[in-house]
Amino acid sequence: MKTIALAGNPNSGKTTLFNALTGSRQHTGNWPGVTVEKKEGRLKNHEDILIQDLPGIYSLSPYTLEEVVSRAYLVKEQPDVVLDIVDGTNIERNLYLTTQLLELNLPVVLAVNMADMVRASGNTLDLKKLSAVLGCPAISISALKKEGLDELTAELAKPQPTGHRPDIFDAQVLQALEEIQKLLADKVPPQSLYWYAVKAFERDERVLEELHLDPEQTRRMEAIVTKVEKEYDDDAESILTTQRYDYIERILAGCFTKRRRPPA
Ligand SMILES: Nc1nc2c(ncn2[C@@H]2O[C@H](COP(=O)(O)OP(=O)(O)OP(=O)(O)O)[C@@H](O)[C@H]2O)c(=O)[nH]1
Ligand SMILES: [Mg+2]
Missing domain, CATH: 1.10.287.1770 (Helix Hairpins)
Incomplete structure (x- = not known):
């Protein structure tokens, strides 16, 4: 069973994406010892791929329950892929978590959400370049309008290598x-x-x-x-x-x- 961990900032569209990718066949529970909701479901048309929804976080610091739960899962359980959903209208702030996820030495797939709003804003984000510098696939999606989800699903179904670690520190x-x-x-x-x-x-x-x-x-x-x-x-x-x-x-x-x- 291939496991994909869905990680992202609060309000980035995780639940909307999770529901769109898994349909209704999902299990809800709690993380052991905490009251943060735990959800997992199968990727639509890919019964062998499990998506694990993680609590929304801004970083992998140990300061909030959500951060503790999410990072413990990522570091200890070692999912096969991290699906990092970022809010494309707030890319600078959202990439802060991405820089940390890229340090886990796990394959990362970046889903840049809210494509509809990004378009409406008139700003443009070159995902080819972003993907090249970050060393991971970057796919434009709208979880709400169900755009780009086939492409994202196809990417998740492929074997994903671990990317290179970006040059963040001096x-x-x-x-x-x-x-x-x-x-x-x-x-x-x-x-x-x-x-x-x-x-x-x-x-x-x-x-x-x-x-x-x-x-x-x-x-x-x-x-x-x-x-x-x-x-x-x-x-x-x-x-x-x-x-x-x-x-x-x-x-x-x-x-x-x-x-x-x-x-x-
Ligand atoms: N316009 C637009 N709105 C979106 C999109 N995806 C999600 N939203 C909206 O953004 C809001 C937050 O989405 P959620 O799916 O609840 O986000 P979340 O990451 O689960 O949020 P928390 O669980 O509160 O951290 C909701 O009002 C969604 O309808 C999108 O692609 N475009
Ligand atoms: Mg949610």
Whole structure:
């Protein structure tokens, strides 16, 4: 059974897409130990493909129940594909989560939703270019108007390779992440090593708890992180957030065009 995890920001159209892709044959329950709704269903005309709806999230931080549930599923259950739905009318903000999903070392398929509204806005988004820079398929859809769903379904049914990791962070951060990966190499599954390194760099409490570093390892980790913090005069989490948004700005400059207002 191939499993596809549906992830995206709150209000990006997840439920509308989930219902359109699965029809009515879905199961609703709760995630273990929490009251966040859990839904799974089969992809229409593809009985062997399960779609798992994840709670809506803005990032893979550990601050809300939704974030904890979604990231635990993605990291621990290792779905075969992550279907990342983004609101095309709010692409800059939505791609923030995308940058994090691309670090999981799982194949990602990007569904850029609200195509009808994007069209009406007069803005244009070059999905070929976006797909090329992100290293994953990007498909324009309208979950509400049921546009692009056949193409999306066909993409989901294909075997999806893991894409390349986009160039989000600068050399200093990458150097620190390299060192952290060496430190954590025998503590986490190899396919998730980079994701754990990013989270450890951010001093993510849940990840640090899970890692059980000994005092010497903790000291070395802190030395790596503090060095970068001093260089930037900023805390580790903000450094990564800033670089993620800089990255998004860079790539959108190459593929997003705002409507030109007609001369007055
Ligand atoms: N115009 C337009 N509206 C859409 C589209 N897809 C979803 N919507 C609308 O956007 C709103 C949010 O859609 P939902 O499917 O509830 O989004 P969600 O991600 O499940 O939201 P939460 O569960 O609250 O996080 C609803 O009013 C939908 O009808 C679309 O392609 N075009
Ligand atoms: Mg919903």
